[in-house]
Each structure stands twice: as C-alpha cells, then as structure tokens.
Amino acid sequence: MNEIVDLSLIDWSRGQFALTALYHWLFVPLTLGITFILAIMETIYYKTGDPEWKKITRFWMKVFGINFAIGVATGIILEFQFGTNWSYYSWFVGDIFGAPLAIEGIMAFFMESTFIAVMFFGWDKVSKRFHLVSTWLTAIGANLSALWILVANAWMQNPVGMQFNPDTARNEMVNFWDVFLSPLAINKFLHTISSGFVLAGIFIIGISAWFLLKKREVPFAKKSILVAAIFGFISSLFLVTTGDGSARLVAQHQPMKLAAMEGLYEGKNGAGLTALGIFSPTKTDPENDKLHDFIFKIEIPNALSYMIHLDVNAFVPGVKDLLNGNEKEGILATTDKISRGKMAIETLRNYKNALKEGRKDEAFQLKEKFMSKDFQANYFKYFGYGFLTNANDTIPSIPLVFYSFHIMVILGSWFLLFFILSIYFVVNNEIARRRLFLKIAILTIPLVYIAQMAGWTVAEVGRQPWVVQDLLPTVAAVSSISAGSVIVTFWLFALIFTILLIAEVKIMTTQIKIGPKDGGH
C-alpha cells in the first residue's frame, strides 16, 4: 500500500488533522479547568454571602462564556475529516468509536446546554443553591464530555475489548468495559483534564496579575489568585502523578514511543533518564539515519528503569532492540512483525477470494483460522505491520517527540513552582509588590498553551506510523482522494480558525479591560 498512496496526500491529511486538533485544543482545556474554578468560587460566595465573590465568579464566568462560544463545535471539523480524509480508518474503527462519541454528543448536549443556561441566565432568578448546583454540573458535564473522546483516543493507542470482523472489515466491540475502563483510557482522561485544570489556574493568575500591575481591582485579583493557585497546585500534583502513570503505560503498550521520548537507541539494564539533550542535525547513527546523535545530553543514571519498572536495574528497550528484536528480553524483530502482518492480510485475501469464487468449505476453514485465538494472538495482532515495507517506518520523528516531551516536562515543573510561589506571595500579602513575578505570570499564559500542544504532539506524533496501534498504519487509513482537495481545505481551516482566534483574543481582552462588574452576560 505504501507504493500506491500519494505521500503528499498522507502528509496534508495529517497536517490538516493536526491543525484542526491543535486549534480545537486551544479552547478546550480552559473550559475543562475554569468551570471547576468557577464552581469553587461560587461555593465560597454561597457559603460566605460576600458579594465580592459573586462579582469574581461572574467575571470569570464571562471569560468562560467567551472561550466556550468561540470554541464550541470546532471539534466537529475533526469528525468531518474522518468521513472524507480518513474513511478507511473511520470504517475500521466505526463500531468502537460510535458508542463513546454518541454518548459524548448526548451528554455534552443535555448537561452542558441545560446547566450553562442556568449558569448565565439564572443569577437572581433561581435559588442560590440551584444556581450553584448548575455551575458544578456544568463543570462535571464539560469534563465528562471530554471523557468519551479520550476513551476513543486511548483505544487507538491500545486497542482492547474488540474483535475484527473479516466479513465487514470493522472492529466490533465485544466488551464495553474493557474499552471504557482500560488503564490507558483512565490515565489519559485524568492526565488530560488535570492539564486543563493547570492551564485554567495559570490563565486566571496571569489575568489577575495584569490587574495588579495596573493597580486595578486589587481585592478581586488577590482572591482570584488564591483560589486559582491552590486549585492549580493540587492539579499540578495530580498532573505529575498521572504523567508518571502515563509513561509506564506507554512503556507497556507503545515502547517505540517511549524510546523516542527519551532518545534511547540502545536498550539497557539500569537505563538513565535524559533530563536534557540536543540532537545533531546532521550526524546520525552509521546504520540508521533516523537516529540522530546527541550533541549534548544530561542523564540521570538508572532513573528511567526505576520510573518504568520501579527497579533501578530493569531493562528498558531502545529503538534498536525494537527494530532488530532482542531474544533475551522476548522482543520480536520488526521484520518478523511485518511478515506476520503480511500473513494476516494474505489470509484475509485468501478468505475473500474463496468467498468470491464460491469455494465455501475453503472459505469456512480460512475464516476459522483467521478467528482462532492463536492466529489472533500471533498474526492479526500485527495486522498493521503488513502494510509496511520497511522496519524503519515504525520509528516516529525522534527529535520532534523528544523535544516536545522535554518541553512539556520542563514547563510542567515550572508550573508547579509557579503555583507554590503564587500561594506564598498571596498568603503573605506580597503579591501586589512582586512586579517581576506578576510580569512572569502573564508570560506564563502562552507557556501553558505551548505545554498543552507539546503534550499532544508527544501522544500523537509519538505513535506514528499508527493510527490504531499495531493494527492500522496511517498509510492504510487515508482515503483515496486528491491531495489538492485536502490542501484547499487545510488553508480554509487555517483561515477560519485564525479568524476565530483573533475574535476570541479581541473579545476576551476587551472584556478583561472592562474588568469585573455586576450584572450582564
């Protein structure tokens, strides 16, 4: 299949998906986090009756409303692309994706639309208690609606709970709970929402810092920082914990991604964790030009082995072990996986031909063979490898994954420190005087968005060439359409999203400059 699919079509289709997903993700995490901060602020208002807290809640609610309005429905474009650019993928995963996405649609529609309306229209019209409950339910609803798409994404990284049907070429769900409660799905959900919580905390602190620098709305800004910093600090701890869990799961299910994240070429016992590193743009491994040499690297000895296996001497496979195999560690060479994948495709081909030519007994036997436990575990498991021609195709862009991962981790560490400093300064009533810190707080807003994008780059570029891990590579998932049409829609999206982003920034900055006031929505 590699030979017959236009590579520029794949690149543009991937580019378009990445562009829309990243733009969509500019809006989502703020919604995930700020709704909970709003709920906390309103709870304080409900408990204390202090009108200042009502003013604070209403201001951040307005910010949330702007972000929600501009961002809503931007994710639908991704679904359009499934049907047009990724129709084979869409068909292949259809039954698995159908359930979570349908639940998401219903949940997002009913929970969010109902309770958001009460949140915005209900001030002084419904009871304080009902309003507060609505705010909490909006927060829970927004986060639960993210759950389903993340369950679907986790399934692509670790396909479980399904059975491929050779008659329909679709994966059919055999166990909903295996899909829904897969450790990867749970971890991905928790890691993603906590990253949204961190982003929202930083966003609120950054905007409040602007008010303090302008010497405006000082009590409002200090109170906002206090809530956002405590919420952000707790979320950061959660983010670190789930990030650690995520690395362990990646090691288990996507070892090539982990090797790319760490720039680990040769597997070893007692593998070190690369804290920092810079690749040579030109010098590569003499046997493999996809493996760039490090110009500089700081490594923490044994830390990677400990992080993954909780054993400082445990073996962690590198790119070369995964490519060439490692008998001692029970790792199959990629070329063997390709042969097994081709065998799975060949069996499917023979089955379809036997059916077409009316050789019913042979077709029956071939289907029995295809569906047998042994064939599924030893051949179908590598179905996707059958579409590949070169073992090197299984290596993602190592510099991109490595740098993205390290940018995410370094920024994540800064955010933790940032929240600690914010709490310290605000509790000691120093925050208004710390002008340098306030300026840094504003600059931290773009950094948290960069960290978000870096995180998704690790998750999605790191799993290349797979659309569905080991079962469907990108090259087999893309539709047979012209690259020209994808290029046109790529630029259309770029234009639409840029206009939306400009609208968001303009409306948001105008409202922030106006500042908190009573009433209006």
Next chain:
Amino acid sequence: MKRIVQFYINGFKEMTLGRTLWAIILIKLFILFFVLKLFFFPNLLKENFSNDKDRGEHVIENFIKSK
C-alpha cells in the same frame, strides 16, 4: 414548562455580550455545516456505496491489495 420557556426567553432578551457570542456561534455553525460539510467534506463511503456490505467490501479490497 411555560416557566422554563420564559426563563430562556428572558435570558436571551437580557443578553449583552451574549448577543455577539451567539452571532459568532451561528455564523460558525453556518460555515461548518452549510459550506464546509456540504461542499468540501462528503462522507465518501456513504456517498459512493449504497449499503454497508459494499462499503466493507471496498475497504477490504483496499486492505488486501497491499503486497
């Protein structure tokens, strides 16, 4: 029921910034569904094949032509 409808009507009437945001949402939805979806994003398998059997056959044909 009447109270709920009235609640929404009043809410929409009293909107200030919300009017601009709703305008953006409606324009966006129009562009998404009546321009992009209609002219640029056909569901290929749905449009080119009349039933799921043919769709499945087409996808399998694409998979098994790989050598």
